Amino acid sequence: MNTDDILFSHGEGDIPFKALSFPIFETTNFYFDSFDEMSKALRSGDYEYVYNRGSNPTTRLVEKKLAALEKCEDARLVSSGMSAITLSILHFLKREDHVVCVNEAYSWAKRFFRYLSKKFDVEVTFVPPNADEVLRALTRKTKLIYLESPTSMRMKVLDIRKITKVAKEQGIKTIIDNTWASPIFQNPKELGVDIVVHSATKYISGHGDVMAGAIAGSKEDMNGIFQDEFKSIGSVLSPIESWLILRGLRTLEIRMKRHYENALVVSDFLFEHPKVLEVNYPMNPKSQEYELASSQMSGGSGLMSFRLKTNSVGKVKEFVESLKVFKLAVSWGSYENLVVPRAAYGDCPKEDVNLIRIHVGLGDPSKLVEDLEQALRKI
Ligand SMILES: Cc1ncc(COP(=O)(O)O)c(C=O)c1O
Structure with a gap:
C-alpha cells in the first residue's frame, strides 16, 4: 500500500x-x-x-x-x-x-x-x-x-x-x-x-x-x-x-517534505555561520552523521540544534530574545517556528549553555534565515 x-x-x-x-x-x-x-x-x-x-x-x-x-x-x-x-x-x-x-x-x-x-x-x-x-x-x-x-x-x-x-x-x-x-x-x-x-x-x-x-x-x-x-x-x-x-x-507527507526542505535551508545557513560552533542536523549531507542517518531515514524533520560560539548565558539570552519569528516555547512538530535554549533548564550542564534547539516550521525558510541572521548579529 x-x-x-x-x-x-x-x-x-x-x-x-x-x-x-x-x-x-x-x-x-x-x-x-x-x-x-x-x-x-x-x-x-x-x-x-x-x-x-x-x-x-x-x-x-x-x-x-x-x-x-x-x-x-x-x-x-x-x-x-x-x-x-x-x-x-x-x-x-x-x-x-x-x-x-x-x-x-x-x-x-x-x-x-x-x-x-x-x-x-x-x-x-x-x-x-x-x-x-x-x-x-x-x-x-x-x-x-x-x-x-x-x-x-x-x-x-x-x-x-x-x-x-x-x-x-x-x-x-x-x-x-x-x-x-x-x-x-x-x-x-x-x-x-x-x-x-x-x-x-x-x-x-x-x-x-x-x-x-x-x-x-x-x-x-x-x-x-x-x-x-x-x-x-x-x-x-x-x-x-x-x-x-x-x-x-491527511497532510502528514507534504508537511514532512516541507519541514525537510526548510530545515535544509536553515541548517545550510547555520553550518556556514562564523558565530555557530556546531550544527546538529543529521539529514544534511554536511553532517558527519549523514551516512548512517540516510541509511535509515529518507528525510529529516524540522527539529535541529546548534551551539553558539559563546559560553555566556547573557549572550544566549540576548540571542533568543532577539528572535522575532522563532517563539520561545517547548514542544515541536507543528507549523510553528520555535526555540528552546538548553540554558533555560535548571539541569543544564555547563558545557551545554550554548546549545540552542530550534523547530523549523512550514513557512518561507528565507524569513527564518533572516531572523536567525539578525539575532546572530546582536551577539
Ligand atoms: C522525543 C519525545 N518523545 C516523547 C515526548 C512525550 O510526548 P508528549 O508530550 O506527547 O507526552 C516528547 C515531548 O516533548 C518528545 O520530545
Whole structure:
C-alpha cells in the first residue's frame, strides 16, 4: 500500500450518508442486538466495540492508518506520548529486570526508568547514544533496550540495525521513540525494532493543538499491551482528538517534505555561520552523521540544534530574545517556528549553555534565515 492510499482512504470503507469526511463517533458505549452478541463481545479479548476505554471507530481508523504507515501489524492511540512510552515499557519489564536506555532519550522517559528502579528494583543502565555502547551494556538480565533515534536535543543517530540484530539473537525486546523522523521518513520495524512509539502531539497531529501518543508493533505485542496495560491504566484518547489527528494525517507527507526542505535551508545557513560552533542536523549531507542517518531515514524533520560560539548565558539570552519569528516555547512538530535554549533548564550542564534547539516550521525558510541572521548579529 502506498502512502497516499494510507493517508487518504485506507480503512475508511462506506461512510454513512455518503459523507466524504469520516465521522467523530463521540460515544462512550456500543449496544448489542442480543444476549448472544453481547456475551460474545464480553468474552472475547479482541471484539472491537464495547466501551470507549477500549476501542472507538474514529480512533480505530487512525490506528489502522498509523499501523500501515509504520509497517506494523497493529497500533494504538493513547492520551500522550509519555503514555505511549510508559505503557510499552511496563509491558516488557518486571521486578529486577535489567534495561538499557540511551542517555539522550526524552527526559521524562529517563525519569520513568529511574522511578521503576526506585520502586520496583528494575536495574537501569543509561548509555551514550551509540550502538556499541548499547551492546556493551547488555547483561544476562537485560529484557529491554530503549532507544530514541535521532535524539531530540542533539539529534544523535543510532545504528538501529546493529542493535536489533543482537537484541533478536538474545531475545531482548526493543522500543524506539520515532517522533523525530515520523513514519514518513523512518520505519524502525523494518530495521528490526519491536515497538515504535510516538508523541503524536508532534508531527502526526501536526497543528500544535492535540496531545496524543501512538504505539505500533506486532499483533501479539499490541494485544498484550492493550489487554494488560492500556485498558487498566485507561489513558484513552477522546474520539474528537483522534479525529483531529485524522485531519492532520491527511497532510502528514507534504508537511514532512516541507519541514525537510526548510530545515535544509536553515541548517545550510547555520553550518556556514562564523558565530555557530556546531550544527546538529543529521539529514544534511554536511553532517558527519549523514551516512548512517540516510541509511535509515529518507528525510529529516524540522527539529535541529546548534551551539553558539559563546559560553555566556547573557549572550544566549540576548540571542533568543532577539528572535522575532522563532517563539520561545517547548514542544515541536507543528507549523510553528520555535526555540528552546538548553540554558533555560535548571539541569543544564555547563558545557551545554550554548546549545540552542530550534523547530523549523512550514513557512518561507528565507524569513527564518533572516531572523536567525539578525539575532546572530546582536551577539
Ligand atoms: C522525543 C519525545 N518523545 C516523547 C515526548 C512525550 O510526548 P508528549 O508530550 O506527547 O507526552 C516528547 C515531548 O516533548 C518528545 O520530545
